[in-house]
Amino acid sequence: MAFEGDTYGQRTLDFVERLQQLTEYDEICQHIMKEMEWFGFSCVSSFSIPGPGENLKASIQLNNRPQEYTERYVEKNYVVHDPAVTELRKTIHPYSWSDIRKRRVLKKSEKLIMDEATEFGARDGFIIPIVTISGSAALFCPCGLEPDLSPRARAAVEIIGIYSHHALQRALVHKQREEAAHTPLTPREREIMQWVASGKTDDEIADILSVGTSTVTSHVENAKKKLDAFRRTYAVVQAIRSGEISL
């Protein structure tokens, strides 16, 4: 399957090795967009699908589509009808915009959205669905006038896309953890905060761990101080943010 002079594979690992050196969010974005350009994708956008009432803008992880295009896309709420997005509900495998056209006939409203993309310099694009532990969906989408969509390039773009999404997410989490700087919790505090996060009262936790209620209260109070929280709910959020407990 591999062939001599397989530059795709080399590029992929070079990309990873360089990205490993970067820590700043903006640098990472630049690095990703530059790599996608090599594949003939002039623009990249990556975002999670906004829930009902949620703003698409707040869900954007990375985007260098033309500003005018983005603004209209957000304002007109295209994300609800964009076939490139709605297709996510049908499949979990990567697909290109042209794949959708081959699969089914587009509605008028769908055609309109895709034509508008073409006007702004994106004739074809590649959608990489991102699934997460909590199930919520996101996508990584490079697009351009004449992108390389050969099988080998698709493999490279898919793995680079998933890795990039992860790298961006990692940078965000890193930032959050720094912002939530704190003295680390003791194992007992962490254990108890994890129970608090699961909705248990101090009495219940005391029963579970076979200690006094006051002990539990005391640990929670210590944890709250360490996490700079006056309220348990916020202490739990801070504990999650800082990686002390998990969801």
Added chain:
Amino acid sequence: MAFEGDTYGQRTLDFVERLQQLTEYDEICQHIMKEMEWFGFSCVSSFSIPGPGENLKASIQLNNRPQEYTERYVEKNYVVHDPAVTELRKTIHPYSWSDIRKRRVLKKSEKLIMDEATEFGARDGFIIPIVTISGSAALFCPCGLEPDLSPRARAAVEIIGIYSHHALQRALVHKQREEAAHTPLTPREREIMQWVASGKTDDEIADILSVGTSTVTSHVENAKKKLDAFRRTYAVVQAIRSGEISL
């Protein structure tokens, strides 16, 4: 950075191209484990960090460590003290077991856990932290007697690990797509839960939104019911989990 005869890069893309053909969970597992073997990793385990009361076993995504080892690991709850796991709280970048030893002196209990891994044929391992939109942590960990941990191999294993985790997750989501149907929060409920998550009391939220305290309380109670929570802390956690509010 790339060099002639870069088989790592070729292998990586070959791996992706083959994986794209697979749909069955077990096939994907086999494919991943086989690839890791090429790098000198005899075993692979991938799991999300279990919460309290949650069983590690239920969080395992992929695992072919010796059964006896796994059973003891689960039974003795090693996951809480395993330095390979606890290190996740300190860093979000990949690291090897030997990296941890270089960074700090291990406690007796930690040394014991790592020695036990060695007994079962894993002298060194490579941890790839997985971060998600909701912030919860997971890891992908190949290990073996004499794994290839050269810089180029690390890059390859990292991107393969992240891609593999995603592929497994995708297969799981595909399997369980029809399950979790929770009633979505109303915009107001979501807004208020976001404030609750930031540690505000009902009184404070009422001030912020210029409504009565009882209104706020009422919204929170409705949200709690929708989220199947008896306690606010858990309601916040559930809201984050289901993507209703963000960290």
Added chain:
DNA sequence: AAGTCTCTCCTAAGAACTTAGGATACCGCA
């Protein structure tokens, strides 16, 4: 051996949350 950290436990008043009932008004949809 002294100091630090962790885990355990205690009191007690006041603040905040929980629960289970209500009620009114507005809006969109059938």
Added chain:
DNA sequence: TGCGGTATCCTAAGTTCTTAGGAGAGACTT
């Protein structure tokens, strides 16, 4: 026009959390 959903507000008793003190036992470090 009526129905369901949302948003607003109310009471009131009971439970849980918050705060600010304290103190002893054991482990680890210097």
